[in-house]
Amino acid sequence: MRDHTLEHRFVRNVPRELEPGVLYISMEYATAVHSCCCGCGERVVTPFTPTDWRITFDGESVTLNPSVGNWNQACRSHYVIERNRVIECGQWSDVRVEAERLRDKRAKAAYYGHATASAQLDAPSTALTVDPEKASGLWSRFLAWFSK
Ligand SMILES: [Zn+2]
Incomplete structure (x- = not known):
């Protein structure tokens, strides 16, 4: 593991060339990007979604949850970014x-x-595509119920 700490940087657009040891955070694109902490230089993209990553900013440092597992990279490094510290996890x-x-x-x-x-x-139009001729009984009952 080359980087033991990361400096967070709030940006709008993530630069093409990543500075090692920097966690770029774009709220605009709801994603963070950093150069792999093992030092291999791979671009690691961690999008913020309800099923991917969450970022916590306490005013001084950032925490990324869950851990970063670079399974698709050759290095397969696995670590947690907690309060800007990089904590290595087992492979x-x-x-x-x-x-x-x-x-x-x-x-x-x-x-x-x-x-x-x-x-x-939330789209009632699809729920009410009942042919009123064919389902007149149902339809009138529905209307009767509705006008109560
Ligand atoms: Zn790596």
Whole structure:
């Protein structure tokens, strides 16, 4: 692990060339980007979403949750950024990496699946596409109920 601390920098746009040891945070794009702390120079992008990362800024330092696991990079480094400190975590086995990919997929499916379902509930036009001729009984009952 090359970097043991990171300096946070709030930016609008993340520069093309990343300075090592800097955690670039863009609220505009709801994402943080840094050069891998192991020193390999890979660009590590951690988007803020309900199923990805959360950033906490206490006025002096930032904490990124959950840990950063660079499974897609050659180094496979794994660390936590807590109050600007980089805390190395153990490397994960292939089995655990696979389990994490699956968990991430499920979390996203559950979250976005739910979000889609509630969005449909908010659209009464789709719920009321009942042919009033065919469902006149139902329709009049609905209207009767509605005018109560
Ligand atoms: Zn690395």
